[in-house]
Amino acid sequence: RRFWRDWTGAIKREYPNFANLGELYDGNPAMTAFFQGGAKRFDGVDSGFDTVFDFPLMYPIRKAFANGDDLRELPKMLAHDYMYPNPDLLVTFLGLHDMQRFMSEPNASAKGLMLAQTFLMTTRGVPMLYYGDEIGMTGANDPDNRRDFPGGWREDSRDAFTEKGRTIEENQIFNHVKNLTRIRRELEPLRGGKLVNLLSDAQQQYAFARVSKQNSVIVVFNNAKQPATIEFPVDSLNLQNAALVDKMNVSSDLTVENGKMKVTVAGRSASIFTTK
Structure with missing residues (x-):
């Protein structure tokens, strides 16, 4: 870490606006957080890295949406965000040049990939798309x-x-990614809002909000093959009697009643709700 402190410092002195990104190929958030810059650790060293790849979150994303594993592992991993100097700067991703592609996972599917891409573009962090994932390219190690x-x-x-x-x-995958990038650009909370879990104790459903001073966006996932009707409290979001519309056109428009949101989401789909 002292080497990287000196290296990043030298780079910044020559190129003050240069952004550096560290890669620590490890699924342990404590290890990854140790190398994100912005704070001195027990050794008195700040690595100087502007940010790092979020490998710890990538693994449960793949397990959930490629293999159908437990969605509860996603909020469990996000609960470690307190370890990072700035979790909002973490570079989130589904894959890169050092590993097999998402679509080469044993149980991967186009629907699973699109769910993963929706999570990538709506959760906290800076999303990175590895070339070819926008059309679902396969590729082994x-x-x-x-x-x-x-x-x-x-x-x-x-x-x-x-x-x-x-x-x-x-084309289905490509248009899905294109739509997600448009929605992320239009909805400011998706780029910088606080992440608030709304439903995090269901095995195949997950809901969270991205909350900013201007607005709130609610994202709901159904990883099961069958449609699911779920209900969860949203009273903390000040949306009482608010009319919500799904930007993904997956679920019907709805109205928040009694501080709760009740929605039916199609199988292996996700909805992004915002006020009309």
Whole structure:
């Protein structure tokens, strides 16, 4: 860490606006937090890294949405955010060049990938998309996970940069990511609001809010194959009698009543609610 303190310090002196990102390939939040800059630890050293990859959150994301594991592991991991100097700067991701792609997980599916992408674009942190995940590319461990994106050269058999060059499923995933980036841009709480868990004790459903001074956004996940009707309190969000609309067009519009929100979400889907 002293080496990295000196290295990041030297870089910043030459390039004050240079942003550096650290990679600690470890699922332990205590280890990862130890290397995010912004605080001196027991050794009196601040690493100087502006931020680090959020490997600890990536693992339960994959397990939940690729393999259908327990969604409760997501809020459990987020509960460790107190360890980080600035959890909102953590770079969240589904995969990168050092591991097999999400779609090469044994039980991965397009619906699971889109759920994971929805979580990535709505939870706290700075989301990173690894090239090819926007069309659901597969890829085993290195170097198969680094294969070329299809298209861009005359010799390529197809051009996935274009709609007609993508398959039906690839276009579905691509348009989903495009819609998510638009929603994230439009809804300020998704970029900087406080994360508040609303329903975190169900095995295959999860709901949280992103809350800012201007507004609140409620995100609801149903990881089960069948539709689920869930109810949870939202009285802390000051939304009594508020009319909410789903920006994902998955669930029907609804009204908050008696400080509670009751919603039916289709199987393997997610809804993003905001006030009309």
